[in-house]
Amino acid sequence: MTPSADTARVVMSTGNHCVVETDQGDLRRCQLPSRRHARPVCGDRVQWDDTDGTPTVRRVLERDNVIERGDFRGHPRPLAANIHRMVLVMAPAPTPDTLLADRYHVLAAAIEVPLTVWINKADFGEGLATPAVQRLLCEHCPGDTRSLAGSATTGEGIDDLEALIQGETIILVGQSGVGKSSLTQRLIPSLDLRINTLSALSGQGRHTTTTTRLFSRNRQFAVIDSPGVRTLRLDHLDxxxxxxxxxxxxxxxxxxxxxxxxxxxxxxxxxxxxxxxxxxxxxxxxxxxxxxxxxxxxx
Ligand SMILES: Nc1nc2c(ncn2[C@@H]2O[C@H](COP(=O)(O)OP(=O)(O)OP(=O)(O)O)[C@@H](O)[C@H]2O)c(=O)[nH]1
Ligand SMILES: [Mg+2]
Ligand SMILES: [Zn+2]
The missing domain is CATH 1.10.40.50 (Probable gtpase engc; domain 3)
Structure with missing residues (x-):
């Protein structure tokens, strides 16, 4: 280990660089380690230094777990690492895709991570009492699946979610448009600022979620916002x-x-x-x- 080597957490990783959050809470754009090493993904803990003038990730530290999904050929690709809980976001609109939801149940169970269903947009119509929300709650939260309902827009139910995820790193998954980014915004008060910094560091726009990104709230919890998907390949599972x-x-x-x-x-x-x-x-x-x-x- 070089004298200035430090640990940090990957908040975003693209093909040729990544952004890390240092232990001091600063965001730094880093070069990736040489190809001999594992490529860092969102949530990874890494060793980095800038001894040669360019911040560079030297090593990905051992992972507690890694979420993998199949690429277009079905080969497993890591999406995020070191997760404590998967939060499947569903909403009365867009129309819930139950097969996709069940794919997430399988994915979470495969890496032994608890899955919580968050029914979002409870502010629609008459709120939580609407038949649509009630149906989602009883039909799509099988067995002893923990479920919560609320609204990213009004903040209803957010306290319960916050209490549940204390000390955890969670990943928000689900269809496009269900409100994953809106929920992230609710959970991370300084999000706008973070997104602007991230956009500047990565050169990406800020409105559509195209990259999986981690946001931490002080030392309380971390939220990984992932892009909505139409389907999820699980060819690597049995x-x-x-x-x-x-x-x-x-x-x-x-x-x-x-x-x-x-x-x-x-x-x-x-x-x-x-x-x-x-x-x-x-x-x-x-x-x-x-x-x-x-x-x-x-x-
Ligand atoms: N009424 C209502 N609208 C919401 C709520 N949460 C999100 N929305 C709206 O739903 C739309 C989609 O929200 P996003 O947060 O971008 O959804 P997303 O899941 O991040 O979508 P992708 O990034 O495409 O995967 C936006 O127009 C939000 O304003 C909510 O709790 N209530
Ligand atoms: Mg989004
Ligand atoms: Zn039978």
Missing amino acids: IADVNRGFPEIAAAARGCRFRDCHHGTEPGCAVRSGLKAGTIHAQRFDNWRQLMREAGGFQ
Whole structure:
């Protein structure tokens, strides 16, 4: 380690540089380490120095975990590292994509990170009592998934979210337009200033979320705002990972008469009983089947 080497956290990483937040809270644009080393991603802790006049990341420190999603060929690509919680943002509008939501349940379960659903835009219509918000709350927060509802616009419910994420680094994920950046803005009071500094350092505009970025609120918590996606490839995950994302189905399946039950027309199927009884939601079951097919479970 060189005498001036220091640790910092990556708040943004592009192909050829990254921006780090130093332990003193300053943002610095850094060159990346040589190709021999791991490429830093948002949330990484790194060693950096500017001994040769250019701030440079020398080394990515060991990761607690890393969120990976498939690229266009299905190869896993790291998105963010050192996450304590995934917050799936959904809203009455745009229309919720439940398959995408369930892909996030699988992704979070695969790296053993808790997933919390935040139902945003509760200020629509009559607020939380609207059928749309109620439906989201009961249909898309399966099992013991923690769910909260509120509004990034009015600030309703934000205290509960803040209390939940104390000491954590969370990543906000979900469809485009559900309000991830608005929520980040609510959670990080000095965000405007930070975004302006980041834009200046990276040369990017400030209105559309195109890059995953981390914002920290003093020493309380950190929020990673990610760009909305239309789909999420999980080719690198297997059947066991899919099942971990559907704990209510996996639990019911233990009661099926046949161990290899596909929960189709087999007799004594506890999953189909659960569907009839309403303890398993039909949409979740359809999504489970789809993801099992993708993972090679049903040929
Ligand atoms: N009524 C209402 N509108 C909201 C709320 N949160 C966000 N919006 C609006 O929804 C639109 C999208 O918000 P963004 O925060 O940009 O959404 P995003 O999830 O970051 O979108 P991407 O960056 O494209 O992934 C904006 O017009 C916001 O003003 C909310 O709580 N209530
Ligand atoms: Mg955004
Ligand atoms: Zn069955």
